[in-house]
């Protein structure tokens with residue numbers, strides 16, 4: 001018996017040793033030590049969060065479980081710090097060696113002591129604020145990357161900058177775009193094999209998308225991969241030349257607005273990397289203009305719009321692609337977060353890449369070959385396509401989906417998607433993907449007489465027609481007003497295991513943890529934790545005052561686990577949707593500064609109230625202009641001003657609410673701002689090149705008309721009932 005016991009003990013020790021080889025914690029490292037080997041070994045240092053999605057797989061799962069489903073009720077604020085910008089927050093922090101690196105709007109970078117919240121340094125790239133009008137969806141930034149003592153940030157004016165992790169001092173600064181064009185960078189860089197990989201945005205205005213690799217050491221360009229052809233379909237001297245000559249050029253017609261606009265296909269967010277296969281994955285955006293009938297009358301597939309692209313990180317060499325939305329015409333980007341996982345499907349172990357792009361289907365794809373394994377609606381109200389044909393890999397579109405003149409039926413999703421940039425998470429414990437999904441339907445309307453205007457809003461779809469009262473009535477009658485869901489999606493069973501419903505759309509990114517928790521902020525200004533296995537009522541919630549929509553993270557210092565998230569007021573929906581989309585978020589408004597919020601068990605810090613000033617509804621001036629002029633002004637407003645100043649001039653409070661501003665009161669005062677660019681330095685650029693003086697005056701007539709209309713309505717509502 002004794003010998004048997006010794007033998008058994010030996011087996012146990014061997015098993016422990018084998019286990020220890022792959023899972024034992026590794027010694028602590030500093031920011032100078034972060035490289036590919038360190039990121040690949042991230043699961044053996046669960047106390048830090050060293051790349052955007054924590055690991056190259058980008059699962060946004062923290063194995064930490066000191067905070068768990070039994071003690072999360074005692075979670076409290078450990079520290080908070082106010083950031084110095086008042087626009088939207090989308091940043092995922094990075095934490096290593098006790099330091100947190102986080103970005104805020106306008107691409108500003110901060111370093112904090114991650115335990116105490118002491119600010120160590122701040123770097124402001126001093127972006128020309130007039131470039132803010134080239135940002136479709138607020139002047140946001142999703143975070144930095146760290147590599148060998150440098151921190152990398154992409155800026156809203158298209159630069160990639162390397163800073164010293166210790167001091168924030170600039171080491172190098174390269175311009176990655178033609179700054180005369182409306183390019184922006186909002187996404188976080190990733191570093192793979194010494195290359196800093198960065199894409200860009202701008203497809204709503206008209207740019208040609210691409211991804212570029214720069215040497216982390218000195219900022220020298222290593223390769224570039226274009227995602228659309230150039231107008232002559234000739235070689236660019238780029239890594240993408242071969243695949244365009246072989247298969248992508250032929251998916252574009254020879255004429256159409258794309259030859260001037262650049263075609264779009266910007267890569268502004270999702271990336272992941274498999275070090276074993278040595279393949280990186282990049283999500284590619286929508287067409288420019290959106291409306292394919294105008295973009296490419298030949299109505300071809302238009303590679304690589306709305307595709308997941310697999311390429312080699314050292315050379316940019318093409319490996320495979322999967323196009324989620326061929327002939328994209330609805331702003332259905334596939335830039336959404338990408339994640340890698342190992343799943344047992346039909347008895348076989350599959351290495352997969354997964355995505356919930358805007359178009360409403362959840363894709364599971366073999367990440368070595370690009371073979372489509374499954375594609376299923378993660379929001380059951382999606383109506384632009386009935387299903388995806390797994391044999392052809394193509395969606396089967398609804399008959400009326402490609403909006404014929406003048407407008408199509410109510411469509412789900414609209415341009416903000418069934419899921420947008422808000423990061424999803426995967427828990428290997430539950431096998432579930434947690435998707436921050438929503439319903440934001442729209443009515444797409446073909447824009448008659450569209451012509452591409454350089455630098456202007458160029459979608460070729462008429463936002464004014466989509467906002468017609470009949471369209472709104474149809475939206476409401478269909479019960480398809482905006483709403484949100486946290487979907488715990490089973491990627492093997494291809495259906496939700498549980499769902500949390502929210503009355504409003506556009507809720508926050510998700511973190512899954514080893515403590516059987518998922519954390520999510522919501523547009524209603526609450527940050528919540530749910531049981532990862534069962535969902536249901538929140539186990540914990542905290543009043544964040546403004547929405548914490550960014551990707552939360554977790555880290556551990558001195559035996560305490562922290563949960564961190566950034567919060568603020570802004571991003572695409574609140575900016576464009578105005579008060580009409582502020583369901584449950586009525587407290588938000590102007591002058592809300594962004595914040596970092598950090599929690600731990602027993603945290604007792606207080607969040608100082610910072611409720612914003614909301615202007616009184618005093619009309620700006622007396623109505624003027626004929627009905628025809630006001631109507632013309634409305635059309636111009638929706639297609640030039642709405643994305644920042646809000647639907648029907650109802651500002652979400654992020655930028656000036658024009659209904660209560662003195663600026664539209666006089667012709668000269670309005671022209672000073674809109675034509676002469678008086679406030680360009682704070683983000684309101686001149687529209688001199690885009691709008692004629694009489695058009696500016698028509699817009700003013702519409703704004704003044706809306707001001708009086710709403711002031712009267714608010715006054716009437718304030719009367720006590722008889």
Ligand code: CA
Nearest residue numbers: 203286331333
């Ligand atoms: Ca877009």
